[in-house]
Amino acid sequence: MINFNNLAELIYIAREKSLPIHEIVIAREMHTSLRSRESIIKEMQGSWAVMRESIARGLDNREKSLSGLTGGDARRLRLYGSRKGTEAPYLGEAAILAAAAAVGVNEVNAVMGRIVACPTAGSCGIVPAALYAARQRGASEEDLVLSLFTAAGIGMVIDQNASIAGASGGCQAECGTAAGMAAGALVELAGGTPDEVGEAVALSLKNLLGLVCDPVAGLVEVPCVKRNGFAVVEAMLAADMALSGIKSVIPVDEVIEAMDKIGRALPKSLRETSQGGLAVTPTAKRIERGLYGQGQEK
Numbered sequence: 001m002i003n004f005n006n007l008a009e010l011i012y013i014a015r016e017k018s019l020p021i022h023e024i025v026i027a028r029e030m031h032t033s034l035r036s037r038e039s040i041i042k043e044m045q046g047s048w049a050v051m052r053e054s055i056a057r058g059l060d061n062r063e064k065s066l067s068g069l070t071g072g073d074a075r076r077l078r079l080y081g082s083r084k085g086t087e088a089p090y091l092g093e094a095a096i097l098a099a100a101a102a103v104g105v106n107e108v109n110a111v112m113g114r115i116v117a118c119p120t121a122g123s124c125g126i127v128p129a130a131l132y133a134a135r136q137r138g139a140s141e142e143d144l145v146l147s148l149f150t151a152a153g154i155g156m157v158i159d160q161n162a163s164i165a166g167a168s169g170g171c172q173a174e175c176g177t178a179a180g181m182a183a184g185a186l187v188e189l190a191g192g193t194p195d196e197v198g199e200a201v202a203l204s205l206k207n208l209l210g211l212v213c214d215p216v217a218g219l220v221e222v223p224c225v226k227r228n229g230f231a232v233v234e235a236m237l238a239a240d241m242a243l244s245g246i247k248s249v250i251p252v253d254e255v256i257e258a259m260d261k262i263g264r265a266l267p268k269s270l271r272e273t274s275q276g277g278l279a280v281t282p283t284a285k286r287i288e289r290g291l292y293g294q295g296q297e298k
């Protein structure tokens, strides 16, 4: 039976068998779920179809959320991304489009549209947007679906060894994990080795360690929606760094261990309770009163 408890083990198995990481994750899933490869891949194709739909809807979204806090920014960014010459975006069109896609998927979530929690609803835009970026530069549909297994394997290891919930580990557990998943998938899609996948995950996670969860008015909108845009660009840079040969000084599983410890050390006020950080700024409080009434808690 193929099993792994951390990323070093997953990478080792892939290296030893000369297989990409997604094959190891699929083999493990076949064993644990007693399902055929065909049925597992078909299910993932279904998830990718939902992701694609949420990207298309998000990139053109003009609908405001019920709170009025979010909606329309993905479209705004997409249009900005096509400017040329001296008005062209600093990051280039590919990164801007990926950020727009990530924001868009999260905007779809904020209006109760269909998304894939990846790993959570609050961080649902990052992995799909990364794959969207890979698709824009020619990745096949088949490879995109397979790369989702690599992302899933990374998410599974983080879930087992740290956390993927903002309520227990802060936003590093949600957007941080999603960025790590996305970075690993992007490396594999670019033909990187399993070791480079691990480096990308480490580089990406390190950069988001300590990120707190402080949603304004208890809604998964501010800062979540725009944060998805930042996180996918960060994941793309981590993938590019790893593919260029840059290595993380701290091995990936030690980064995940640090992430776990940081999450446990975070005060409750910064773990999805909306009792700290951005959620208690004067503006956030004013928004909260506007939404829920004077003196009322959410």
Ligand code: SF4
Pocket (backbone or CB within 6 Å): 122, 123, 165, 166, 167, 170, 171, 172, 174, 175, 212, 213, 214, 215, 219, 220, 221, 223, 224, 272
């Ligand atoms: S700030 Fe909190 S609710 Fe928002 S995406 Fe991050 S973990 Fe989720």
